[in-house]
Amino acid sequence: MLQRYDCKNIVFSSSATVYGLAKTMPVKEDAPLGTTNPYGNTKLFIEEILKDVYKSDSSWNAVVLRYFNPVGAHPSGLIGEDPSGIPNNLMPYIAQVAVGRLPELSVFGNDYETHDGTGVRDYIHVVDLAKGHVAALHKMEKSPTGWVAVNLGTGKGYSVLDMVNAFHKASGKPVPYKIVPRREGDVAVLYADPSFAQEFLGWKAELGIDEMCRDTWKWQSSNPQGYRTK
Numbered sequence: 001m002l003q004r005y006d007c008k009n010i011v012f013s014s015s016a017t018v019y020g021l022a023k024t025m026p027v028k029e030d031a032p033l034g035t036t037n038p039y040g041n042t043k044l045f046i047e048e049i050l051k052d053v054y055k056s057d058s059s060w061n062a063v064v065l066r067y068f069n070p071v072g073a074h075p076s077g078l079i080g081e082d083p084s085g086i087p088n089n090l091m092p093y094i095a096q097v098a099v100g101r102l103p104e105l106s107v108f109g110n111d112y113e114t115h116d117g118t119g120v121r122d123y124i125h126v127v128d129l130a131k132g133h134v135a136a137l138h139k140m141e142k143s144p145t146g147w148v149a150v151n152l153g154t155g156k157g158y159s160v161l162d163m164v165n166a167f168h169k170a171s172g173k174p175v176p177y178k179i180v181p182r183r184e185g186d187v188a189v190l191y192a193d194p195s196f197a198q199e200f201l202g203w204k205a206e207l208g209i210d211e212m213c214r215d216t217w218k219w220q221s222s223n224p225q226g227y228r229t230k
């Protein structure tokens, strides 16, 4: 299909999970790669396939966007995250506790080497993430990029308890939690060095933790059951 329409430009949704157990923070695009789960393998394999495609035919362009932790919702409150079943990820879990759909959050470990013992991540607003894709498309339109990997993150790390507190502040709702053992496969700290995104794409994240929580809460409080109507 790509051949038929002479399409040789790809923006690929990769993930910071390809950095595996990264040792140096903030993590740059040239950090060693490795994965800790099958999802990470799929991202890394596809990155490699795209690299091979480019090596075999240099008229291809592949901008590989490595997302950190996407959260938030469209500010209208009309488009948001609606995971099926019990959420696996932190932000939708917190939102469902705040709205009263789930009783309490389980915090996976408070004995990491971080400022409060809980895991630290680089949360990025989905609106900033979307703009990163537009910037990648514009870049490809202007000049050939070849294969290139770009971190999409804010460069700031927040702990699980930072997120709980920020959500409480944004929503006015308490987020009860209990500390439970660590979740297998979780790293202590992961946050981006986003400087290459700014240099290469002219993009940087503009929205912070308060907007991430505000927009998640607008979506969740307007749609307590997600997209379901009953």
Ligand SMILES: O=c1ccn([C@@H]2O[C@H](COP(=O)(O)OP(=O)(O)O[C@H]3O[C@H](CO)[C@@H](O)[C@H](O)[C@H]3O)[C@@H](O)[C@H]2O)c(=O)[nH]1
Residues within 6 Å of the ligand: 015, 016, 017, 067, 068, 069, 088, 089, 090, 091, 093, 105, 106, 107, 108, 109, 118, 119, 120, 121, 160, 183, 186, 190
């Ligand atoms: O109920 C929960 C869920 C998560 N956490 C913690 O919250 C943090 C963030 O967890 P989560 O939202 O599940 O994100 P990650 O495990 O960091 O994984 C996300 O970020 C990766 C890239 O870094 C992507 O590959 C994954 O798809 C995406 O889920 C971690 O410290 C977790 O231990 C809890 O304490 N309780």
